[in-house]
Amino acid sequence: MNPTTGKRSNEELANAFNARYKGTYHVEVEWIMETEEEYRQNLKRLNVTDALPAVITDLRMLPSFYQMMIKEERLLNLAPFLFSDEEWMERIEPVVLDGCMESEEEIYLAPISTAAFSCSGMFWNQELFAQAGISEFPVTWSEFWDCCERLSARGITPLALHTEGTAWAPMLAATAELADTEDGAAFMKQFFPESYQNANGIQLAETLKRLFQYTTADAMHTDFDVAFTNFFSGKAAMIPNGYWMIEQIPEEQKEKIRFSAFPGNKLVSSTETFGWAVVSGYPKDVQKGAVEFLKFRTYFNQKEKQQLIESGKESDNPTTRDYIQTFLNNPQIVPNYQVKWNSILQEETLGDSLPELVKGKITTQEFLEKMDESILQFQKEQ
Amino acid sequence: MKIESKKSGIQRKYLRYTLALLLLALLLSILGVWFYLYGNLTETVSEKYEFMDEKMGISMDHLLRRSDEVMAECILNEDVQNSLRAHPLEEVEKSALSKYFAYIDLNHVTEYCYVDNNQNLYTRSYSKIGYEDFVESGFEAFLGDSYAKTQWFWTKDTLFKTGRKEFFIGRYVRSMEYAHPPGMLFLKMNENFLGEIVEQERGLTEDIRVGITDSKGNLCMSWGTAQTEELTEACEKIAACENLENSGMILEGERIKSGVLSAYYQADSGLSIFLLVPDHVLTAGIHRILFVIVGIYLLVMLIAVVISIYFSRRFTRPIQEINRAMTGFDGQNFSRTIHLDTHTELDQIGQSYNEMLQKIAHLLQEIKTQEKELRTSELNMLISQINPHFLYNTLDTIYMLARINKEETTMKMIQALSRYLRLSLSKGNDIVTVEDELENVKSYMEIQQIRNQSLFQYEIRCEVDPQQTWILKLILQPLVENAIKYGFCEIYEGGLIRICVQEFNHCLELSVFNSGVSIAQEVQGKVNALNGKAFSEIKDCFPDKQGGYGVTNVITRLRLKYGEDVQFCYEAEEEGTLCRIRIPDDGRENKDL
16 A cells, blocks of 8 residues: 555455456455555565565565575466466567566566556656746756756756665666666666676766755655655655556646656666566465466456557546657667666665765765675675 | 051151152152253363363464564564675674574573574573584474474474473574575473463363373373373374364364363464363263252252141041041941041041941941831731631631531632632742732732622733743732722722733833722822832831832832832823832842842
């Protein structure tokens, strides 16, 4: 449950599954009022205490944890189920399947999502933009920085950011900006980069420093929920996040919240990020039910995607209309750093060093050294 | 005289039957209570202890969850997690971690041992255990294939080397972040850890046996005064339970040799907590109830005896009085009557006895009178029979004189008188043939015709064989005498007497008709009412003996000879009176009388 809005994620999905499989399977959901970051930390706690539920999400956003889960055989290999079910396979988007496959015989993240629901861009407050005399979202990064200046000049904080929880919001914007160059885009496609002490790393760090010039004072050492609150309370004009936030927009703000690709028509997306997994160790019938639930979700997402595409353009919700338009506008997809970079960098280094970088306590070089240290540390832990 | 003999037999029997009935009721009650309550009470008691066992099982669930939570806290502890990382802990951190486990929020931990994935052991400072000791202890095997489940196990303490069987809690400690080998945490618990479960149950007594077994039926702990054989049987019974998957009751009031066994299986630990209720505990309630019932019945019996004696006296005393009066009756003293006032049927019995006494006295008096009359009659008869030959000779002489003098009427009368007297005075059987009876009455009527010239004519019609049909003698003569005396009282000539003998409905019917005055209705009613009356009453019907002596004589004699079936009646006709007698059968004497 979203701590700010109180909305239950995927409630419609759970209800639809229970209605469809009444008498055969029943999915019980424990609705937890916590942030995404708290949820992910909770996954780790539940794992070491052997108390994980049968179906878990967000696993791909915890790279090292995900690898550990595979190594310790804590996840059910879904490949046999998928490859033996043609009907299911037909509904899976190839790009999603590729993203979820560990090898030809191993799939632990169900390719249930669709690329249409996995893209992240910039949500912006049209009302605040209008106050600064801006009617359209900037299409280039220079226009973006200019936009930030104009908003600041009007006394409006341009960005809602944070540093904890893999620094999700600022890293989305920074990696999108990095991919604006050909070399940067290639860097973002690397899995576990060997070093950040290069031009791309410098650009990333500089962009992060610049982004935090246009954010709120409470962005340091806080989680995404603080940035979320700041954005929807009107304290900031923009927040980077994905499609899934559309349903969390408060009713009274729906008319003024808009969505755009990052400047340069870029969307950040890794379809496997949203892959859900089945925990091994449960009885066979529970595992079978869990797999059936994931299969149902594939159908459900496909149906949602069709509805979104078909009716989204004419949706009453301007954010939805924006998202469809952006998604269909042939955007450049930038891989999600969360599935490419090591977990120590994301979960420790960024949280510890980014505030220091922003505050000027460490230099860009020192920041990049700490990023590289995380690589070594990660390798050591492996 | 013995005391018992003074008591009423009825009272004794009444008391005896009352006591027998109460004893029977007591016996049946005890049997009923035993059979009914044995099932119900033992079931109730059994259910009570089942519930208690389930409560203890649930307490064990809570305890396991509590230990699971504490172990989880340990696993999530930052230092514990750091101990699993590639970077080794500093000495000071190791020291702190060793002390950390001493302060975990779980009671009754006597020892602990945490082994990280770098072969470092964290124990109490005085526990001198090395990694080799840990490996030799074989404790890792108790964690089994579980990823990170809390394990309870009961084994010989080879880790801390006490050599005794102890209770341990163990769990793998996994890294939250990386795929490192797991650490292991073991807590050694003292007996109070599980003992608390039992101590919380206030309803448990020393007689109730409580125990904990592992999944193989090995006894881990036990409480109460149980015998080894009893515990062994209980453990074997629990070990025989199959398909144990979930926590819950696996034995609910199961009957075994030594009592009733209930057991709760704790799925996560594989332990079962059982409760054995011995038979004497199960039946203790029944014994108390039976004791109360017997007590109540004895009290009821005592009260019943006292009340029975009290109330029975109210009945037995008058009965005894009746008894005394009856047994003391000597046949002479009729004044010893009974006077009861019980307001029951006994009063009626006493009154009836008194009436009976009066009737007996009256009857006795009557018999005496009749005997006196009989003796007088017999005396007279004897006197009259002293010398009948003399009478006949005299009559023959008179007859001869009348013949010499040619007095035809006299001769005729003497002949008739002689024939009459021959039958009347003859000795022998009272029953004579109809022929003799008709001859006798014919002689009598001829004498009467001589005496009362032209007064009447007579007709005799006999439709039976007169020689083979019998009749009590001198029956017709009194009737003819009444006909002449009362029927012809108002005429002087022209009367008719018709005698008819015939058979009617297997009876011998004799009738005497006179054409004189019809019998008065009042007299007819009185005479006809004599049928069925007692002999004493018959005599009293005509106290002045006028108009009735002959009739009562005839009826009395007929009934004495033939019984109650004799019918005698007078019928008033337009021109005369008919007297009819019906005698059963052929007139022979009824020998049954």
